[in-house]
Amino acid sequence: MLCAVEAHHAGLLGARTRLLPRAKLRPLAVTRRELGRLSLPEGLELAEPEPDMPRPGRHTTWVVGDAFSGKVQLAWITAFPRRVVIVDDGLATIRLLELLSGRVGAPLLRARATAGPLRTVLGVAAGLRLRLAARSGKLSIFTALPVPDALARAVRDTGAELVTHEFAWLRSQPLRRPRPEERTVVLGTSLVRNGLIHRDRYFTWLAGLGSDGPVAYFPHRREDPQDLARVREQPGITVYDGGVPAEMTLRGLAAEQRVLSLPSTAVTSLRVLLGARGVAVETVEVPDEWWTAQAAPSLRSHLSMFAHHDTGVSS
Incomplete structure (x- = not known):
């Protein structure tokens, strides 16, 4: 969620962005509350949480964090968004970059996942669709993680845009929370x-x-x-x-x-x-x-x- 705000601030998403958190997840609820106390970038709407993931429209830029979600992958191969932007989702971001730039046909599955045949097929299809988006110049990855040089080159060779950031928006915000007293x-x-x-x-x-x-x-x-x-x-x-x-x-x-x-x-x-x-x-x-x-x-x-x-x- 935080990286989606940073991506909008960096101009990667266009003039208007609607940030939609999933409902009934406490970490997202408290993060949304904290973001609401800060000065959000112009053109960013912090929407109310919803229980279901909306399908992206054909003419939209779709921003996601969890590229290994089955729901996200199903939307990739059935909804045809105009452009996909993937923002940081922890260590899974590095695995995604490795799979995207690695063997064609490798399924997009979590590192320690045990997947059945249908889930594997979905992962393969999602990987192929993501590679197609990269070749068409319609895939961007936005990350603050230290991507090794060789991996970064391999990702860019697929046609994907790899953009790094240093939390420029967050660093510009005033401090609202007292710091802990412990050293x-x-x-x-x-x-x-x-x-x-x-x-x-x-x-x-x-x-x-x-x-x-x-x-x-x-x-x-x-x-x-x-x-x-x-x-x-x-x-x-x-x-x-x-x-x-x-x-x-x-x-x-x-x-x-x-x-x-x-x-x-x-x-x-x-x-x-x-x-x-x-x-x-x-x-x-x-x-x-x-x-x-x-x-x-x-x-x-x-x-x-x-x-x-x-x-x-x-x-």
Whole structure:
């Protein structure tokens, strides 16, 4: 949602954009509320949430984040929008770029998805339609992520437009939220809930941080409620209300503060937003013994691109 606003501000979407959040999703609801407190770019309408995804018209530019959604892919191959713009959806954006520029006929499926025959066929059809849009000059990808040079060239060779940004609109907005008082800020992770790292290793690390001094913990939107309850029990750790993107919540941190995070796309965004303020944003290097058997080498490789300026951890 935030990147869609940035894409409109950058002039990528045309004079008028209608931003439609899905209903009954708390992270989207709180992000919409936060956006409503800021000065939105001219021509951007922040619509009321709707339960169903509308079909794009033939003469519209359709902006989506989740390119691996079955509903989105079905619309691609049946609705024929004039142009498609894909905005950041976390690490999935990099996988999409790899699939788009890779083997023709590879299905557009999530990295760890187990798909049946029909879902695979849909993924193949969506991939072919997206390549056709790229060759026709009707596909743009808008991202703040560090796309490797070789991958960026391969994507552009398909005909797709690859546009990078540095949150120009958000950086121009006044600060509305008070910053946390704790010197150390930890971003929550979805790696535990997704079964990719061992829960006990993660909590041992958190306990060590809390024993060293006060810690502000900002949950990931997909963290398990039981895990968050356990985080709240850790001495020295204060859990803040989650849901709003970290880019919006933490952009007012002071130079004496620091952000710690396991590998995450939010690290890249926060470095862009906080670098000029002198705030250290550090990616925690995940020890080998933390990873579970579900963490494939390809996933670890993807996450490593966000591990610059690492900080080691004790397991």
